[in-house]
Amino acid sequence: MTPFNISGKTALITGGASGIGRAIAEVFAKNGAQVYILDYNETQAEEVAEAFRADNLELHYKICDVSKEDEVQQVIDEIADENSLDILVNNAGVAHVGNIENTTEADLDRIYAINIKGVFNCAKAVIKHMKGKSGVIINMASIASSVGISDRFAYSMSKGAVLTMTYSIAKDYVDEGIRCNSISPARVHTPFVDGFIAKNYPDNQEEMFEKLSKTQPLGRMGKPVEIAHLALYLVSDEASFITGTDFPIDGGFIKLNG
Template identity: 35%
Template sequence: MGKLEGKVAIVTGASKGIGSGIARVFAQQGAKVVLAARGEHVLKYAEELRSDGYDAIGVRCDVSDYDSCKALAQAALDAYGRIDVLDCNAGICVLGDFLTKDDSWRDSHIDVNIKGVWNACKAVIPSIIAAGGGAIVITSSVTGDMVADPGEAAYATTKAALVGLTKALAREFADKNIRVNCICPGYIRTPLVEGMARQSDPDNPERAIQAIASAVPLGRLGTPEECGELCAFLASDEASYLTGTQMVIDGGSTLPETTSMGQ
């Protein structure tokens, strides 16, 4: 029996990348999964999961819009009658120069990465309370709270904020039997990271990916499914005494004190 058997789970940003891996692992673990993302592709991906024998629906939703999140919660209730798990994974990352970038660059990250999680939680928590409790998992990052590279000011600001939001919600809803934890991925091979690789080495993005891999102690980037396994654990009753935590999943990339010593 899967560790999420009988649970209804919403996953945002589920059309590709880490969210698609989370949605697939949740489905494999027995959850009924509501996949949410902005574009049409999320509907196709939900269909793909159904054709693989899983219970899933797709909903188009822009997490930066509260009404869209409320409609997402309603769609989940209409389809499955309850919500036990919310996985807030949708996010954006665009690198930029702090001094020259327009402030709309900062605001777009705040709108999706912070307000998007805020909106989804606000829209869905009443249903989790009505179900008698459940779990929320938030995708933060090692970037912001632990590390940062040039160009990541907007992204790092928002991802660090999610650690604070995780702890605040964990505290506020503990007495409603809702556990709230976040995952902090290092480099996971997704369209987002492939886009960053194209930005940093337009002539040979694969070279940029390999450079990242060689700096990771485990020697490779992570996969969306590996993040999905961690999220499934945090969402499941196996993690029943875990709340307010941040789980680093980075192949050891934040371990080296410097990149040059000990070589």
């Protein structure tokens, strides 16, 4: 069998209609998985499904707000009624720029609802279908889980929680056949990055893109597909001896800066 083949597996990917989530969905589909994306943006989800069909790839989507427990539970139960649930990638998340002084309570609540409670809701809903069988959960953390990043107070708080939730889930469910790991990217070139630069630095976009790229010692941002290939390895049988571990994919950021 081809290495990293996940044929016959059903994979759920939150925030799968754009960026890293979309790349993971495509790589999983190309390696045999039946893929469901959970996303709140129906227009984007349908566009992704159409693009996949044009490439002879199958993709299903469910519209879901990961911050709402009842909604998440209903959607995941519906999928479980027809499929085994083998893989969950908790990728949905939002960013925030600011230190503690210019972070509002509303900012903090929004970050908490999506980045922390969203991971909790999806993992909790899936675990009951994986217990006693097998399953793999990948949580998208960040280098901000492990090192200080300027003006990322709320975001760093949320990704620190994602990291420690990963450890707890791995510990509590190892005897149930469930593996749980996290991935910690540095800056990855996604449409979000382009939009952020265009909004905040409209007069010197190229200069800012270069500056942000060079914060990684390798001198560039990561590519979504590079994150997707790491995720593919971690959910495959080739990684069956790995659980409770965080995997930085950061162009040398954590170890080589400073």
